[in-house]
Amino acid sequence: MKADTVIMNGKVITVDENFSIKEAIAVKDGWILSVGSNEDVKRFIGKHTNLLDLKGKPILPGVNDSHGHAALFGGTRPPLALDLSYQAVKSIKDIAASLATKVKTARPGEWIRGFGWDPAFLEECQIDTRRYPTRWDIDALSPSNPVMFNDFSGHTLWVNSKALELSGVSKETPDPPGGIIVRDPETGDLTGIFKEPSAQGLVMKAVPLLTKEEKMAAICSAMQVMNSNGITSYTEAALGPGGNQFLGGLFGEECIDVYRDLYHERKLTARVSILLLFGQYGGLSLKDLRDGVERYDWTADLDPRWLRFGGIKIFADGVPISKTSWMWQEYLGGGFGSLTLPGATDEERYHHLKEMILYCHRKGFQLGVHATGDRAISATIDGFVEAIRDSPRIRRRHYIIHGDFISRGDAERAALHQIGVNMQPFIQSQIAGAEPLIVGEERAAYEWPFRTVLDAGVPLTFSSDMPVTYPNWRQGVQSAISREAIGSGKVSGPEERITREEAIRAYTIQGAWQDRMEQLKGSIERGKLADFCVLGEDLLTVEPREIKDIPVVMTLVDGKIVYDASGDAFK
Numbered sequence: 189m190k191a192d193t194v195i196m197n198g199k200v201i202t203v204d205e206n207f208s209i210k211e212a213i214a215v216k217d218g219w220i221l222s223v224g225s226n227e228d229v230k231r232f233i234g235k236h237t238n239l240l241d242l243k244g245k246p247i248l249p250g251v252n253d254s255h256g257h258a259a260l261f262g263g264t265r266p267p268l269a270l271d272l273s274y275q276a277v278k279s280i281k282d283i284a285a286s287l288a289t290k291v292k293t294a295r296p297g298e299w300i301r302g303f304g305w306d307p308a309f310l311e312e313c314q315i316d317t318r319r320y321p322t323r324w325d326i327d328a329l330s331p332s333n334p335v336m337f338n339d340f341s342g343h344t345l346w347v348n349s350k351a352l353e354l355s356g357v358s359k360e361t362p363d364p365p366g367g368i369i370v371r372d373p374e375t376g377d378l379t380g381i382f383k384e385p386s387a388q389g390l391v392m393k394a395v396p397l398l399t400k401e402e403k404m405a406a407i408c409s410a411m412q413v414m415n416s417n418g419i420t421s422y423t424e425a426a427l428g429p430g431g432n433q434f435l436g437g438l439f440g441e442e443c444i445d446v447y448r449d450l451y452h453e454r455k456l457t458a459r460v461s462i463l464l465l466f467g468q469y470g471g472l473s474l475k476d477l478r479d480g481v482e483r484y485d486w487t488a489d490l491d492p493r494w495l496r497f498g499g500i501k502i503f504a505d506g507v508p509i510s511k512t513s514w515m516w517q518e519y520l521g522g523g524f525g526s527l528t529l530p531g532a533t534d535e536e537r538y539h540h541l542k543e544m545i546l547y548c549h550r551k552g553f554q555l556g557v558h559a560t561g562d563r564a565i566s567a568t569i570d571g572f573v574e575a576i577r578d579s580p581r582i583r584r585r586h587y588i589i590h591g592d593f594i595s596r597g598d599a600e601r602a603a604l605h606q607i608g609v610n611m612q613p614f615i616q617s618q619i620a621g622a623e624p625l626i627v628g629e630e631r632a633a634y635e636w637p638f639r640t641v642l643d644a645g646v647p648l649t650f651s652s653d654m655p656v657t658y659p660n661w662r663q664g665v666q667s668a669i670s671r672e673a674i675g676s677g678k679v680s681g682p683e684e685r686i687t688r689e690e691a692i693r694a695y696t697i698q699g700a701w702q703d704r705m706e707q708l709k710g711s712i713e714r715g716k717l718a719d720f721c722v723l724g725e726d727l728l729t730v731e732p733r734e735i736k737d738i739p740v741v742m743t744l745v746d747g748k749i750v751y752d753a754s755g756d757a758f759k
């Protein structure tokens with residue numbers, strides 16, 4: 189048998205059981221025929237075989253970005269939104285300048301969107317830690333265009349007075365459950381800051397949704413960025429009826445229609461797993477889940493290698509930076525956070541969470557539960573363990589999303605029941621500077637305990653949570669092995685560092701485990717799908733601080749090139 193493509197003279201980082209390094213790969217019909225030395229695969233070269241000479245470059249299994257929001261990522265980048273990330277703006281002044289430019293070309297009354305601001309990287313807030321963006325910073329620049337600026341985490345929204353006016357939110361509006369409308373401590377005036385989805389929703393309901401064409405453009409642009417980063421599989425971590433009215437509809441079910449269209453038109457350039465969102469983000473209830481599961485037609489004649497459903501997303505709590513993660517011990521300045529679920533007391537919300545988990549488990553769904561605070565994580569693992577005990581024959585590989593403050597004991601419980609944890613090392617290094625002010629030095633140093641989790645035996649997966657961070661997984665590897673804060677370079681919790689090999693596994697074979705497809709992808713082995721990522725520098729030997737800048741030179745999915753930095757792979 190002859191191969192369609194033979195890749196030679198590479199440093200093939202197989203990510204097999206022994207992390208062995210090979211030289212060459214033969215591919216036929218999208219599958220790996222053979223992996224070995226140049227000599228081994230030569231016999232597969234025929235008249236029509238494409239030959240790819242890597243000239244010593246490393247090649248990895250295609251990367252699996254196992255938790256992120258691709259539609260939202262695509263929809264929160266130019267031209268659909270202003271880029272307010274720390275790479276693009278350094279101060280509130282910069283943000284104002286960017287807004288002023290946009291206002292000049294905006295249609296009358298058009299909503300101006302922006303995304304990615306992070307007070308930890310804004311000059312004014314660095315100088316004075318009590319300083320926070322307000323509507324008064326932007327009002328004069330955009331008197332007639334409503335403005336909505338989402339922060340990098342998606343948990344905080346900053347709007348101008350025009351947006352307040354259109355949404356009908358005023359001083360008299362009470363805080364919704366689980367959300368905060370920030371008010372000036374002296375006058376009680378709204379500052380234009382809304383924390384958590386339930387509060388953001390008060391404004392968002394006035395914002396026009398994106399059209400299906402805009403959603404298509406957003407998803408395709410996200411997929412292109414991912415391919416250019418060597419990503420060949422990803423999880424869309426919350427799409428469904430619960431997201432229809434949220435963030436322009438970029439969490440909504442029309443995005444699922446877009447994915448179905450791309451699938452049927454054979455235009456997917458990455459393999460996609462979708463976690464279904466059945467209730468309003470941040471206010472999901474058992475009733476929403478029941479209604480969603482009964483009514484929503486998620487079964488379809490789809491090839492799960494390309495597009496796969498079967499998972500449900502639950503949000504258990506918020507994020508530490510907004511002090512909305514549910515913690516055992518108080519935040520600096522007070523408060524424990526709470527579960528963001530229906531219920532009047534912690535006890536009621538805890539039982540609600542367990543009921544939701546049990547319901548989904550019995551229905552045969554895999555669960556990805558957003559849980560960041562140590563207490564929310566304990567509660568979620570309680571729910572998983574009880575559900576698994578209730579019906580042990582159902583094995584769905586439930587997992588915790590984020591798991592920031594997972595305790596050693598809970599990591600051991602997770603390992604025992606093979607419950608996964610999906611972490612974002614890039615976020616660790618992005619927020620490391622700000623966390624001590626929220627939870628104190630000691631807890632901040634422990635946050636995202638990669639080493640503890642791996643040593644306990646937990647299946648650990650890594651991801652970007654795009655658009656929270658850009659899908660540059662090389663930065664994630666660098667963060668996981670160094671735990672250095674971006675900007676200051678300060679190391680946070682060096683004992684929680686892991687090795688390059690472990691980090692690479694978390695971005696490849698472990699993602700395949702989460703997709704329940706480790707037999708088919710996640711490593712370069714005979715009989716697996718031909719998904720690869722070729723790098724310009726050696727990830728295993730380059731200086732730790734240079735890992736983030738390693739260029740991706742080529743990406744192949746199903747044996748076909750979907751990204752080629754040089755543009756002349758076979759010439």
Ligand SMILES: [Zn+2]
Binds near residue numbers: 425653
């Ligand atoms: Zn997420």
